[in-house]
Amino acid sequence: MSLRGLTRGRQLVIRSHTPTRGFSLAKNNDTRRERVVILGSGWAGYGFARTLDPAKYERVIISPRSYFVFTPLLASTAVGTLEFRSILEPVRRLPGNVGFYQGWADDIDLNRKTIRVETNAAEEAASKTILPGPSPPPSETAGLEKTASAPAKSAKGDLIDISYDKLVIACGAYSQTFGIEGVREHAHFLRDIGDARRIRLRVLSLFEQCSYPRGSDHLSDADKRQLLHFAIVGGGPTGIEFAAELHDLIRDDLAPMYPDLVPLVSITVYDVAPKVLPMFDQALSKYAMDTFARQSIRVKTEHHLQRLRPADGEFGRRHGALKIKIAEYGDNEVGAGLVVWSTGLMANPLMAKLAAQELASPGPNPPTPTTATSPHHLLLDPRTGGIVTDAYLRARTSTTTPSSKSPSSSSSSNNNSILEDVYVIGDCAVLKNQPQTALPQTAQVASQQASHLAKRLNAGGAPAVAAKPFRFRNWGTLTYLGGWKAIHQSEADQLRGWVAWVVWRGAYLTKSMSVRNKLLVPVYWMVSWLFGRGISRF
């Protein structure tokens, strides 16, 4: 981290002081490093790229976004405690020259070792939670050619081909909407920085909308009560922490500015399960519920959301009021001004596309002649739709086609074949064949896998490292509950209250990635504590 300012005497047209990077495919020959292409820039992909030795490998990251998001602090940015940029690490700022192409891996030719990338850099703010495209409407499937009347929006990006020597698939999973009507269109998600920005704008805008004096044309108290109802669907750590942070924002910053509105505000967490925070044991989750009850955050377990729609008339159109249909309430829809969706994950559609591809050579390890003749595919986990890996995070293959859905067919893949040079880590990987139970799809798992794989590749053929399979170590789980309280649970201990809060902040601070953000995050915490959170809307 040099003092960059000292080099500022230069002019615009400078020569690069750094060695030429692998910007184009033709330049791959100056050093005979293997090219490792990494799909994704999340906990798995960014963590891997950060640990892989640039002296030994040429690193190329392909990701639809230009940065890594430090997700545990996303809810803090959504309420203005932290600046958005303080939890982002730009991919291009990785030390040691990294290649980066912003875009989607549209398809991968696993035999020719080439990735077809659909670029998305022209999309000026590519920072939203990604949802799989809806099934095409019947008119499109009927084969009617559409006129070019609606360009720009529907136009796909340019396509480019990137070749690899080794491939690390770390492109994560999509948000699961369970096909519930209206969720895709009307709910907010909270997985990327653009989501946090939109939630922040929405919360602040709702208070402003409800602050006008009564007039002929204006909102009743009942209307305001609906708009100031904040509904969070999903009682996992993300949903709970967002509810807690939102409560802090309203109590500390908005209540003094909008005192008349405080009695109309409510926050509800809905979950289908009988309890929230299932990863915590009974005592801690009871503590969480008691804390929420004192903060007037309602928790509604065993509630099933069936539909989300805009309210009728101007109230829905102009104010964006929503109506939530919940199975347990029958036809009595619940009004809300904001619905934050944080339930589960579903597989990235690329996984199924890859598994459908017929592999040229089985690449068995050790070679198994029986599989060489039958068709050969990547092995998908039937439950999550992720790619199955061995204990070294290598993609496993099977002789069964993914279309044969009989459960017995998956047993034929027990021959431990792998696809050479293809690794899968993070939410899109399913590690089988190890004593531990299925790993959760969390940042912790992704981060540990990334680090394990990068160290293994850095070591090259060194037998001591190469023989060591991946083992997940549970560092414990922390959840912030608002009002400077948190709960922490690991195998060794349990913490609650402000002690856990200190651990919570301390843990995030030391794990926060760059020196820049390590400095800035505590500055923001202090500034927000002294002067309040940022409340300007832009």
Place this chain on the structure above:
Amino acid sequence: MSLRGLTRGRQLVIRSHTPTRGFSLAKNNDTRRERVVILGSGWAGYGFARTLDPAKYERVIISPRSYFVFTPLLASTAVGTLEFRSILEPVRRLPGNVGFYQGWADDIDLNRKTIRVETNAAEEAASKTILPGPSPPPSETAGLEKTASAPAKSAKGDLIDISYDKLVIACGAYSQTFGIEGVREHAHFLRDIGDARRIRLRVLSLFEQCSYPRGSDHLSDADKRQLLHFAIVGGGPTGIEFAAELHDLIRDDLAPMYPDLVPLVSITVYDVAPKVLPMFDQALSKYAMDTFARQSIRVKTEHHLQRLRPADGEFGRRHGALKIKIAEYGDNEVGAGLVVWSTGLMANPLMAKLAAQELASPGPNPPTPTTATSPHHLLLDPRTGGIVTDAYLRARTSTTTPSSKSPSSSSSSNNNSILEDVYVIGDCAVLKNQPQTALPQTAQVASQQASHLAKRLNAGGAPAVAAKPFRFRNWGTLTYLGGWKAIHQSEADQLRGWVAWVVWRGAYLTKSMSVRNKLLVPVYWMVSWLFGRGISRF
């Protein structure tokens, strides 16, 4: 500025510790303070509200945005040196309880002392440069009723009425596009924080788009040269400072990341006048031009932009490439990836609307019986379209109707009539009847007028203050030129180079509004200097 954190033990449902504010019109009777309604939250409106004594007046601000923007640092946020929030002051954070309604003054009944406000809080990010609406297309004026097929976008906000005892009109001026084709649709402006955000996204996105390897489907070097041409129209301080900051961003932060693209980048400032920075004397403006020449920023004076349009085909649609038609170049259009428009100002349409209103009583000062019988209006300045004020910043009236456009008619307004309780400050005011020449439409003038008027109202009838007319004191002008150099000119001295740069930073720092931002701005300067500017796109 109390330690807010100490009061955090409270719950969501709290009672306000502050006295009840004037939130609704009915609550105006608890203290018999006069209600001063301020239109606008810029240098004039926010500055006035900040200085007016809340113990003596009830302050109510009406503005389409919820914050004040510290405009001299806007260009710094557009290139990521500073965080957006560090140059914003939320109106609701003004000390001493301020009333705020987010919206437009749609019309004012000057006789009944009531403002019709069109609310815009439902517009989630109301942070763009405001342009007057285009003239309605013929199909709309033909009186055809439109079906409700396109709601939301065209729906106006709710309308509310706000009454005042005294009115301060400080709603500024609009950006002047001179009716040039395509400017409104395709140029970027730089007057509000949302503009800075969009410019920042666009610049970073253009570099990313040009960084893909050559492929069948991709951009030629000639294409990239067009996309990486940044055109700034208008050679005033705003345009020059943006060009300088953009140059710094590219040289310091983007060049090391995209070394292959550096030879393709260019920055051009276009102006119709024979020289840029007309407010600086010859030696300083020559110094500025020499500095720019060394930085490879081209300055094209006496160039007239005639049209702005998207480039043909995919290049325009997908990449947003623009074509600039310049009179001096004939049919050879110039390609650009970004056009920033910073030329002149035009009157807010509200001014003409107000001047068209017939006033009930002439409100002369002293009474002049001759004007009482003839129709009576606010007096507009024919050149700028602003409202003419006397030396006490009170709105002047005239017996001529604004529709009679003969130049001689304005001379009949020399009777010095004023409209009681209506003040006009900032860009929408034209101060006449004082020895000085017409004042420029700058932050400095607006800020001094705001402070003068507030102090005068705070003093009540105290004759020493009340008799003192407004006098503009020129504090000098600073313009940043990039590469840690600036120029500064005042009546007393001239500075250039890094000394002026120190003055430039120091001046902004001490004028920066709140303690919060006084702390944060130097932190960002240091962080950007050490670690580079923020380059993540979101």
